[in-house]
Amino acid sequence: MSSPVNLLWTGGWDSTFRLLQLLLLHRREVVPHYLLDPTRRSMEGELAAMERIRARLFEEYPHTRRLLAPLQKFNVADLAPDPEITEAFGRIVAETFVGSQYEWLARFRRQLGIASLELGAGHRGGRIHRIIGSFVARTDEDGYPNYRIGEEYRGTKEFTAFGGFSFPLFELRKLETAEIAGEHGWLGVLDLTCFCHRLRNGTVPCGCCNPCLYAVDEGFGWRIPRRNRIKGVFYRALVRPMKAPAKAVLRQLGLRPARRPA
Secondary structure, X not given: OOOOXXXXXXXXXXXXXXXXXXXHHOOOOEEEEEEEXXXXXXXXXXXXXXXXXXXXXXXXXXXXXXXXXXXEEEEHHHOOOOHHHHHHHHHHHOOOOOOOHHHHHHHHHHHHOOOOEEOOOOOEOOHHHHHHHHHXXXXXXXXXXXXXEOXXXXXXXXXXXXXXXXXXXXXXXXXXXXXXXXXHOOHHHHOOOOOOOOOEOOOEOOOOOHHHXXXXXXXXXXXXXXXXXXXXXXXXXXXXXXXXXXXXXXXXXXXXXXXXOO
């Protein structure tokens, strides 16, 4: 019998799409993991989204009750330091932008001894794909494809940072996941996912935060109400270019704290 799949589930589109693949196509047991970071503006929205999604799945697909384990929560503040991982990420960040959450996700996976943790990140065309693309090899696990950095790259900064993860969406573009979801009738569930950092009324995307702007860039602007998309256009053109210089001035004046270390 196959062992349960460890999945990083954030309540977002990518990880929820992977959750649906595992539960509804492959009929696999899934242990979802989530890292609690009170400084993350979307945390409450993500937790609420996962509860909505779980309830919808149990109602529409009763067999998922036995397959989907309770959400395993872990506090980012409880992570132990790992100089090797931190140094590897520092070298990667010196070359290209990558979210600081991947540094503490790597520490989390190693600290808990999870041999393989699936990430919805890494889809074709995304930032993570560009970082690890030349290091990844396909591995067929239990009859379906998955993707990991090959052991021959052990010792590289890319392996140190991402070597313990699987990237099941590696060969898919984000828009392809929407097409697949439409074919399987999953769009209603995926519409419950959360991506905005400044939700209006708890569920409505603001259109102006970085994840909302990324959603537009990726062809998912339809998930944001038209009025808020228009606000996002003006924010991107007029406000966003001034934010970094303004923050720098405030920090120099001692009116804004320095960026929190990862």
